[in-house]
Amino acid sequence: MAKTRTIKKYPNRRLYDTAISSYITLADVKHLVLNGVEFEVIDAKTKMNLTRSILLQIIAEEEEGGEPIFSSALLAQLIRAYGGSMQNMLTSYLEKSMELWAEQQRVFHERTRGFIDTNPMQVLTQIAERNLAMWRAMSGLNVGDTGQRSERKNHRSSGDKPE
Structure with missing residues (x-):
């Protein structure tokens, strides 16, 4: 120690x-x-x-x-708490709140460390690729498809009869 x-x-x-x-x-x-x-x-x-x-x-x-x-309002509330019957409880509450906040900060930094250690462009590329894959899945397009498939469905030759 x-x-x-x-x-x-x-x-x-x-x-x-x-x-x-x-x-x-x-x-x-x-x-x-x-x-x-x-x-x-x-x-x-x-x-x-x-x-x-x-x-x-x-x-x-x-x-x-x-x-x-x-804030000024918070400082005024703290001043009003001095000498009150709940002063010790407020002290304990603030200490525990700061301990919890510090622990949450530690966990947050631990979880986001992977983002910091990688190339930002690589992360953005991965996000863009995932977004594109989700968009394609929702719209029914295949990789490399430029939307021509939907045009082909709607384009009929003169010999086609409407259904």
Whole structure:
């Protein structure tokens, strides 16, 4: 089992990663999260755990910088939930929901990996061939048939009598 990485936050607000003996940025901490690295952020002076505070900073930057996940209405509902009798239940619900979402994402990526690993033109060709085969089956045309068969049925020689 991997040891939890310790990041120290100094009074000058700089973050120091003890595992690599170097100062890091919030962007570096975000990469640790994305890579699944377990870590804790500790105030260098008070030894207080600041991990949640740093994670909230990263979320705030993400919400400001790109397309937000949290709408204003959702944020207002979350604020209203603080201190309520159901706060612990909401915490558990949100954690379980995110675990389920992450599992669904994993399964989705697993199932679509085959598409990514193949040549896109090959995939499109296969799809087009299947669609063409289905269309031909529905219309009663054979491979290489240009629709002349249906014209032959409707075209009568002058000697043919109507049925």
